[in-house]
Amino acid sequence: MSNLNLQAMYLRDEIQLSVGQCSDKGRKERNEDCLGFVQPEGNLLTTKGAVAVIADGVSTAEAGGEAAEICVREFLSDYFDTPDIWTVGKSAQKVLTSINRTLYSRSHEYLSSTRGYVCTLSLLVIKSRTAHLFHIGDSRIYLIRDGRLDQLTEDHVTQLNKREGCLSRAMGMDTHLEIDYRPLEIEPGDLFLLTTDGVHDSLDPETLLRLASSSGELKSCCEALVNAAYRAGSRDNLSCQLVRVDQLHDASLDQLTEQLTALPFPPELEPGMKIDGYLIEEELYASSRSQLYQVQEIESGERWVMKTPSRNFEDDAAYIERFIMEEWVGSRISNDHVVRIHIAHRPKTFLYYLMEPVEGVSLDRWMKQNPIPKPALAIELIKQIADGLKAFHQRETLHQDLKPSNIMVRPDNSAVIVDFGSVFVAGINEIFVPLKRDRVLGTLNYSDPVFRLGQNTGIRGDMFSLAAITYELFTHHLPYGNGLENCDKPQQLQKLAYIPADRHNPIIPVWFDRALEKALAIDPSQRYDCIDRMMQDLTQPNPEFLVPREAEQKHPNALLFWQLMSLVWFMIALFTLIAFWLK
Structure with missing residues (x-):
């Protein structure tokens, strides 16, 4: 089955x-x-x-x-x-x-x-x-x-x-x-x-x-x-x-649990073991929630990555449902920047699924290896991650845990999203099941902070994560420092202050920093409402963002003057700044 x-x-x-x-x-x-x-x-x-x-x-x-x-x-x-x-x-x-x-x-x-x-x-x-x-x-x-x-x-x-x-x-x-x-x-x-x-x-x-x-x-x-x-x-x-x-x-909860546990969890796998016609070659990753193994299909010789559930959750119906959904969701998303799920045509005797192997390193490791990446290369990586994220949103699916360790960078410097463990599928959520569905909150420094307070901000939450990754890629810091780690109440979030990116990297243009600030706003209503608008402002100077932040803060009445001046600057900035920043 x-x-x-x-x-x-x-x-x-x-x-x-x-x-x-x-x-x-x-x-x-x-x-x-x-x-x-x-x-x-x-x-x-x-x-x-x-x-x-x-x-x-x-x-x-x-x-x-x-x-x-x-x-x-x-x-x-x-x-x-x-x-x-x-x-x-x-x-x-x-x-x-x-x-x-x-x-x-x-x-x-x-x-x-x-x-x-x-x-x-x-x-x-x-x-x-x-x-x-x-x-x-x-x-x-x-x-x-x-x-x-x-x-x-x-x-x-x-x-x-x-x-x-x-x-x-x-x-x-x-x-x-x-x-x-x-x-x-x-x-x-x-x-x-x-x-x-x-x-x-x-x-x-x-x-x-x-x-x-x-x-x-x-x-x-x-x-x-x-x-x-x-x-x-x-x-x-x-x-x-x-x-x-x-x-x-x-159906009762007992009946649902019986259906979900029809396939047993795999045993602890070691190199040399065989499971359903696959040879376990090596363990790639292990955490408290899952394991990844490189496997070879004995019959064809093809290599895949096998994801198995953690035995810590053998009796947790909500966890099992989420694990099953990972394969179901992944098989329905087709994009060059999202890992491809391999559908096995032979019967399974254990619960697992297979993915294409992705050569390269995780984005967090890539950032350590490339502490000062060329801006053109860095922004190209972000554009590819954004393209993969859009593939989720086009299927009414939220990723909810986008972070550098869930993104692989291939040797040709192309990015691939490789994890589905926290996805929210609106269409499946409409189907009643007699259990409280597993709610994964994402990773602290990258996930939308208001989501942890019980507010689901939809695609704005995923864009917050994308903006946080962008900020770190260009600065090697986080947009709120360690401030998000101690915020579990609305009042604490309201006290947080965005740290301008140019404090860590002085060559970052003001328009680029202002676009990040908008995407990372604590108040979701102040953020972008779609990825395309956010990426447009990250790749082309928005005239509204050419106004110096100090001018807005010290002279609110002068805002109109600066906006008019921005129209004059825009044509010059469109050529000079992009050429300087992206080449």
């Missing part, structure tokens, strides 16, 4: 749903509503969930019906093709943005403004123990729980007068998609009702509740709702869906 199969087994979702649906053209000539439901099996149900979707083509747009069909068909197809490491929110938003762009483009292929691809859309994604609702327009999603009907969505309608209104938001209406999103914890017995306005505009809430929750098959209930709306005089298309949560996955 491979490690990845083990992962699929212990996170297997056994949620059981019932569904019924009905759609009719009513008194109109054709039906411009569209609906659909998909409940996949296996890993897809676990990582992506089940999806119900309903769309209503806008009658004033000639292609409204086609737009509704495109939305339903494309979403049910493309959503399940998004990376299984992504959250429901990111997956749905990416797919919906693409569909909206398609609809808007098709509308503008025609000279007639009446041929518009515009429709409403309401989506229900049920993953693990959470319902994720996405909504735009005036179709609706209701929840029936404990005999009560609650409308979960808000109609996006602008009222023109007492009787008439028009849609203020819809799919295909604008290039910018503004869609409502709401997560909701679910319970067994929950009944979700999705309707188009032909149904809910004709029936009062009491009737909706009575017919939707009446005994019988859900399909019959949907037909009863459609028929009742027709008899009530509805002149629109009539569509509705019912999705009932029959059973949720309810």
